[in-house]
Amino acid sequence: MQLKFLAETSSDDVVDRSFTIGDIPGVLWSPVSVPAGAPLLLMGHGGGLHKRSPGLASRAREAVVRDGFHVVAIDAPGHGERRRSRRDQQWVDAMLRARDEDEPLAPIIAPFNGSLAERAVPEWQLTIDALQELPGIGAGAPIGYSGMTTASAIGIPLAAAEPRIRAAIFGGVFVYDAILEAARRVTIPIEFLLPWNDHEIDRDSGLALFDTFASEDKTLHAFPGSHFHVPTERIDTRFFTRQLGGPGSR
């Protein structure tokens, strides 16, 4: 499917281009001057957020400026500019109700995230296809994936299915059978972020998920607090510059 650029702005040495691929809206952040073969980082957004959520946009710009990467984000199904289906709305309502009433979220999140992942994985694959046809990126650019919570529920099956992804950061994700099954097929280097005091996501389920990844090169990073606030300044490990190379690794 064809990628169409809709708008381009440029500030602080970052070129920001909105695009669509079919009905998938996305944004591509790039360095003003891009060396050939610069890595491409796929950045997933959390549940209820979107491709230009402030935290994501700020991390994306940092990866462009500091590491010389291209960064792409797309709206997950039912998120951002995309209409939420009736079924998704029911899941969201049920989740908000459970959160209000302090009831377990996992029984709702598991089918909801599972369904989102089934729809989102092929969309990310289309996005990679389309970006690899751009002359500024090409088929040779090393590709990484980064995203916690819902973005991990999508990214872990994506990394299991998509050999073009070479390294990934996941974490803070509800664990259910389909996630464990996908993790068993993930063999690329991963960094796994585990909020240590998350009242919604059981710590032991995160430790078990980390244990399940088939990757030989995997590291777990745990830090106080919940998945609502991740102190990235404490866990910056230059993971992608080490794994994907690029100007930032020099």
Place this chain on the structure above:
Amino acid sequence: MQLKFLAETSSDDVVDRSFTIGDIPGVLWSPVSVPAGAPLLLMGHGGGLHKRSPGLASRAREAVVRDGFHVVAIDAPGHGERRRSRRDQQWVDAMLRARDEDEPLAPIIAPFNGSLAERAVPEWQLTIDALQELPGIGAGAPIGYSGMTTASAIGIPLAAAEPRIRAAIFGGVFVYDAILEAARRVTIPIEFLLPWNDHEIDRDSGLALFDTFASEDKTLHAFPGSHFHVPTERIDTRFFTRQLGGPGSR
């Protein structure tokens, strides 16, 4: 107590000075040209190793060249150039025997490491005192401590007792009551390294120790393998340049 320099060599932009403080033998690695206020990193060696063990010396030189730090190592009691006492020899013999016969090490390691720590903590404090009197270091240099296994058994009580240490990396350590008690009093930023598949040190004891540190700023880094091989290239987080500053943080 007075620090006496015994020998000085210089290679690859690192000045290497052997010294003694009383009967404590040590080595100080420094940049050829040292900016005022450069941080000082105390580097502990593992059990059975010494102040110039190859892994330690290589990490020390890297911290000097990359981060512009001073790095100091001293021989722990009964290690390196220091005579092993009869009591220590009995512990070492018992430990090697238990390892040969695949018996639990913890009952031997706990009193042995506890005794080493009692002796080594005041020696590190004397070392800090003496180094702070050197004009090239001074009392203002930020101080960090880094060391796994036996060096954590010594470093955790040291960090609990010594307010001049501002940040520390620990990990891969046998856990016993005195370690937990000290961890409860550690409030500085720490990074805790946890070998994920250690057949000698129980994983849950490491997770419990991480949980026990009183530090608000703490991160756990777990990685496949045992404490005999730590893939530092995978867990490099620029922890000390972030915590202590220095030329490497710019």
